[in-house]
Amino acid sequence: MQPQTTSAGQDRSATDKEGRGWQPYHTLWAVLLGGWFFSYADRSITGPIVTWLINNDIGLIGGSSHPHALGGLIGSLFFAGYMLTQFPGGHLGDRFGHRTMVVVSLLWAGVTTLLTGLITGLIVFVVLRVLTGLGEGVFYSNDRTLIAKHSPRGKVSLGMGVVITGLSLGLTVATISAPYLLDWGVDTFGKEGAWRMPFLVLGGLTLCFGCGMTPYLRRLGGSLKAGGSTLRLLGISVLFCAAIMAVYLVADGAGMPTWSVAVVETLLALLLVAVIFVRRGGDAGSIVRNRDVMLLSVAGITILWNLWFFSFWSVSIVTDAAHSSFAQAAMVAAFNAGAGILGFPAGGRLSDLAKARGWGRRPMLIGSTLIQGALVLLFGAYLHLAGKPSLVVMSVLLFTASLFFNALQPMAHALVAEVVDEHQRGAAFGMYNLLAEIGAVISPALGGALFDAYGTWVGAICIDGGLMIAGAVIYLYVREPQTVPVTAA
Numbered sequence: 396m397q398p399q400t401t402s403a404g405q406d407r408s409a410t411d412k413e414g415r416g417w418q419p420y421h422t423l424w425a426v427l428l429g430g431w432f433f434s435y436a437d438r439s440i441t442g443p444i445v446t447w448l449i450n451n452d453i454g455l456i457g458g459s460s461h462p463h464a465l466g467g468l469i470g471s472l473f474f475a476g477y478m479l480t481q482f483p484g485g486h487l488g489d490r491f492g493h494r495t496m497v498v499v500s501l502l503w504a505g506v507t508t509l510l511t512g513l514i515t516g517l518i519v520f521v522v523l524r525v526l527t528g529l530g531e532g533v534f535y536s537n538d539r540t541l542i543a544k545h546s547p548r549g550k551v552s553l554g555m556g557v558v559i560t561g562l563s564l565g566l567t568v569a570t571i572s573a574p575y576l577l578d579w580g581v582d583t584f585g586k587e588g589a590w591r592m593p594f595l596v597l598g599g600l601t602l603c604f605g606c607g608m609t610p611y612l613r614r615l616g617g618s619l620k621a622g623g624s625t626l627r628l629l630g631i632s633v634l635f636c637a638a639i640m641a642v643y644l645v646a647d648g649a650g651m652p653t654w655s656v657a658v659v660e661t662l663l664a665l666l667l668v669a670v671i672f673v674r675r676g677g678d679a680g681s682i683v684r685n686r687d688v689m690l691l692s693v694a695g696i697t698i699l700w701n702l703w704f705f706s707f708w709s710v711s712i713v714t715d716a717a718h719s720s721f722a723q724a725a726m727v728a729a730f731n732a733g734a735g736i737l738g739f740p741a742g743g744r745l746s747d748l749a750k751a752r753g754w755g756r757r758p759m760l761i762g763s764t765l766i767q768g769a770l771v772l773l774f775g776a777y778l779h780l781a782g783k784p785s786l787v788v789m790s791v792l793l794f795t796a797s798l799f800f801n802a803l804q805p806m807a808h809a810l811v812a813e814v815v816d817e818h819q820r821g822a823a824f825g826m827y828n829l830l831a832e833i834g835a836v837i838s839p840a841l842g843g844a845l846f847d848a849y850g851t852w853v854g855a856i857c858i859d860g861g862l863m864i865a866g867a868v869i870y871l872y873v874r875e876p877q878t879v880p881v882t883a884a
Contacts, residue, residue, distance in 0.1 A: 402619070403818070410486070418597050419545075420519050420545050420546050420547065420554065422611070423541065423542070423545050423546075423615065424546075424554055424557050424558050426540070426608050426611055426612070427497070427538050427541065427542065427558045427561070428557065428558045428559075428560060428561040428564075428742045429561060429604055429608065430497060430501050430534060430538065430561065430604070430608065431538070431558060431559055431560075431561025431562050431564075431565060432561035432562075432564045432565040432568070433501065433504070433505075433565060433597070433600060433601040433605075434500070434501060434531050434534055434565065434566055434601070435561065435562045435564075435565030435566050435569070436565035436566070436569040436597050436600075436601075437504050437505075437527065437531070437565075437567045437597050437598065438473060438477075438527065438528070438531060438827025439566045439707075439732075439865075440569040440573060440597055440709065441469065441470055441524065441707070442470060442475065442706060442707035442710065442711075442839075443569065443570055443573035443574075443710050443725060444573065444577070444590050445466035445467075445469065445470070445707075445713065446466075446708075446710045446711045446721070446724075447577055447590070447721060448462075448590060449460065449462040449463065449466060450714070451584045451586065453586070453587060453590065455517060455520065455590065456469075456517075457771050461841075461843075461844070461847045462656065462847075463711070463844070463846045463847045464652070464653040464654070464840065464843045464847050465502045465653060465843075465846040466783075466838075466839075466843055467653065467654075467657075467707065467708070467839040467840040467841070467843025467844065468643075468653040468654075468656060468657060468840045468843070468844055469520075469521055469524060469841035470703065470707045471653075471656075471657040471660065471817075471835075471836045471837065471838075471839050472521055472524060472525050472528075472657075472660065472817050473524045473525060473527065473841040474526040474528060474644060474699075474703065474832050474835035474836045474839075475525065475639050475657070475660035475661070475663065475836050476524075476525040476526065476527070476528030476529040476532065476632075476635060476636065476639060476830075477528035477529070477532040477832055477835070477858050478829055478832030478833065478835070478836055479529065479532065479538060479635045479663060479829070480528075480529050480530075480532030480533050480628070480631060480632065480635065481532050481533075481535065481824075481825045481826070481827075481828040481829035481832060482536075482658040482822065482825035482826050482829045483533070483588070483628075483631050483637055483825070484500070484532055484534075484535075484536050484537065484628070484825055485533075485536030485537065485540070485820075485821035485822045485823070485824055485825025485826070486498060486623055486821065486822055486825060487533065487627055487628060487818075488533070488536060488537040488540060488821040488825075489818065489821040489822060490624075491620040491623060491627075492539035492565060492616070492619065492620055492624075493538075493540045493541050493544075493821060494537075494541065494612040494613075494615060494616055494619060495619040495620050495621055495624050496533045496534070496537040496539070496624060496628075496645055496735070497534060497537050497538060497608075497612065498536070498605065498608065498609050498619060498621065499533065499600060499610055499621060499624055499625050499628060500530055500531055500532075500533045500603035501534065501604065501608065502602065502605040502606070503527075503530030503531070503597050503628075504527055504530050504531045504534075504598075504601055504605075504647070505529040505600075505601035505602030505603075505604075505605050506602065507526045507530060507597030507598075508527055508594050508597055508601060509594065509595060509598030509599055509602065509732055510523055511523045511524065511557060511594040511598070512592070512593075512594030512595035512598060513589040513591070513595070516641045519529075520868065521643065522628075522636065522639070522640060525636050525640065526632060526636055526874060527590075528765040529628075529631075529632040529635055529636060529831070530591060530628070530632065531566050532828075532832075533628060534859055535824060535825075535828045536821050536822075536824035536825040536827075537821060537824075538554060538558065538821075539808055539811075539812065539820070539824045540821045540824060542554045542555050542558055543812040543817070543820055544817065544820075545556075545615075549740050549745060549747055549751060549806070550594070551747070551752075551809055551812060552742075552744075552746040552747045552750070552756070552806065552808070552809035553740065553743040553744045553747050553804050553805075554743070555743055555805040555808045555809060556739040556740045556741070556744065556746075556802075556804075556805035557739065557740045557743065557745020559739050559804065559805065559808075559811040560735060560736055560737060560740060561839055562739070563732055563734065563735025563736050563738075563739065564735075564736060565800060566706055566735070567729050567732040567733045567736070569593075569597070570709075570710065570725050570728050570732050571725055571726065572593075573593060573710075573725055574721055574722045574725055575610035576592050576593040576596060577589050577590065577592065577593065577798070578594070578827065579592050580592030582814070582853055584688055590802050590883075592760075595856060614809035616783075622858065625882050626631075627751075628683075635663070638663055638687035639663070641651070642656065642659050642663070643656060643660075646659060646843070649715065652844060653840050653843070653844055654837070654840045654843075654844040656839040656840065657836050657837045657839075657840035657841065658837060660836055661833045661836050661837060663734075675715040681819065682815070682819060682822045682823055683812065683826070684827050685815060685823070686874070687810075687814040687873050687874055688814055688815060688826060688827065689808060689812055689826075689830075689870055690831070690832060690870075690873050691811055691814070691870075691873060692827045692830035692871055693725070693825060693830060693869060694807070694866040694870055694873075695807065695808065695827055695828070695830060695831030695832060695834075695866075696709040696830060696831055696833050696834040696862075696866075697764075697827075697862040697865060697866035698800075698803075698804060698831060698834065698863075698866065699831045699832055699834035699835040699838075700806065700834030700837070700838045700857050700859060700862055701767075701771070701800060701833065701834070701838075701863055701883035702800075702844050703730050703834070703835040703838050703839055703859075704839065704855065704859050705793075705797075706707035706731075706732070707710050707838075707839040707842075708740060708839065708843070708846075708852070709727075709728035709731050709732075710724045710725050710728045710792070711724075711846075711852075712778075712852045712856075713727045713728055713789060713860060715846070715851075715852065716778050716789070716852065717784050717785075717786055717789065718783070719786060722788065727786050727789055727790050727793070728793070730790040730791075730793045730794040730797070731793040731794065731796075731797045732797070733794070733797075734793075734794045734795075734798040734800075735797065737799035737801075738797065738798045738799070738800065738801030738802040739801045739802070739804065739805060741802055741805065742763065742801065742802025742803060742805050742806055743805035743806070743809070745802070746759060746760075746805060746806040746809055747809075750809075755875045755877075756806050756810055756875060757810070757870060757873060757875045758805060759806060760803055760806040760810070760837075760870055761867050761870045761871065763799045763802050763803035764799075764803050764804065764863055764864075764866050764867035764870065765863075765864060765867045766799045767796055767799040767800045767803065767856050767863055768793065768860045768861070768862075768863030768864035768866075768867065769860070769864070770795055770796035770799065771796050771859055771860030771863060772856075772857060772860035772861070772862075773792065774789075774792045774793065774796060774854050774856060774860075775856035775857045775860060777789075777792060778851075778852065778853050778856065779851075779853045783794050800863075808824075810873065810875060811824060811827050812824075812877070814873075814874075814875075814876060814883060834862075837857075838859070841855065841858075842875075855870060
């Protein structure tokens, strides 16, 4: 369904003239940035903790015969949950309010992350990580929709870039703070229980921020329909969690390779898309039939593959390649995470400027994706050819590749907002991230399995770079609207 391009009925926030200085939409950006910060710190802390558990041979994971494969599978199961609530989360936001779902998502993440630090046993640990993913999965589609609705028309992509900077901040803080939180955990719980401390600290902070943002979002648009939306999300999450864990337990009992378990989990998402397509009713059916949304969603698989391969395994990649300490590897990996602090807003701003000048967002998106893919391949080649890779060179390559990678994301998000009408944006962003998260589900598990099999990260890195270049090819077939679609009055 192609958006209309007339000027009648435009959203007031998108057309009123801006004043100078701080504007109301800046406050919304800041609050949502905080939401991204805490939700990403909660999810990304798992990667460094898994690496620490493996390096120190701690029983929760380190005692496994294939620890990298098991650790990667835990990350993949989180994203199986995160993926499955993408479309339902957007649909619930369209029904109960996008502000409501943002609050529910963040409070949910705080509770489940806190509980993760209190439990004992691998299975319960996995269940809580899956539940965390299911709750956090509803944040993205509703956050993107709020930005598109309340930002000036010429600054939608900039807003998306500024807000998602919280992703890089959360990822950076989680990566850098992991050694210190684990040291604190050793002093408090002993070495066997030290992994609990990061979850307890980050879960508690997330809960505090979620409670603090609620009054602001209530003032933004009235009461929040938290009761009905939470019950609906809880029902969906119980069903999906049971399905994910059933696949995990059956596959583990059958001795299936861990990467194949991640592949099977993605079939749950594809089954969900098939059900939506069969229904072919209302906004859900029109989103599936929207050629441009689906192309952008498929290309998004490569984005999330890259994001969570490096986010989950970057500390381990540096440690194994350079034989560095855990703390040194965390600092180098932070260059990959921290590049988004510059890349996200810069990409959003450049995208808006290109659109305003009539060039369109797509050419810049294609160029950034190609450059990023080439830099990832260069990084893999350097690790393969260098006897002992330099920490400085790895830092530069990771930062540069990540700079282009983070810049391209708000460009793609703005395109998703433009190829549908406003009342469909929640569902469109839900579909986009549902399919895109297939990359996040498979890449941690496959990367860990490849390392256990070959003793090097080079193969997994080259697969990542090749997929990014394939994503650039897909963008060639997206039809970019010449004007921004009409928003409802």
